[in-house]
Amino acid sequence: GAGVSQSPRYKVAKRGQDVALRCDPISGHVSLFWYQQALGQGPEFLTYFQNEAQLDKSGLPSDRFFAERPEGSVSTLKIQRTQQEDSAVYLCASSYSVNTEAFFGQGTRLTVV
């Protein structure tokens, strides 16, 4: 596709359940980011990949959050033992190079009940 694609669009998880969120970046984009957006707030940085290397994971809120991009393309954000405070929209973005336009996916809305 032409843009960043995320799946699923919506996910309802029971508290304590593990979830996996997928991001397909634009082909050829080196950089990939994950953000968490709470209702009415700006996106909060979670982690950043350059190709397959996770260069920065300082925004991951706890060790329950894990992200990977094993082949430098598709990325997965995994959240273990979900808690209610994990409920948010998770946005993925990719960019061609350093400090160039970041294109966002539609996001995955996670609701933990």
Next chain:
Amino acid sequence: GENVEQHPSTLSVQEGDSAVIKCTYSDSASNYFPWYKQELGKRPQLIIDIRSNVGEKKDQRIAVTLNKTAKHFSLHITETQPEDSAVYFCAASNFNKFYFGSGTKLNVKP
């Protein structure tokens, strides 16, 4: 780390008037400043960006100014239209780590 503050949080203008949104940042190493527009339930989309070697950039009704000394940058929308109604986010980036402001909800009244 970088801290980006954005004001106002809400802004209501009459169609045809101008709208100004202001952001400040804390890290003097930040060198790329994009602005994103997010409509309800949709993804953020870039509307304009500016780099630290430029003081002002304009694209039709949208302009951005950057004051590196004061560490602030602003978005200016002229001749506002109802379709400009959305949430606008500023961001500051240093080597690809984007920090976003908390957003401004712009309402353009017809």
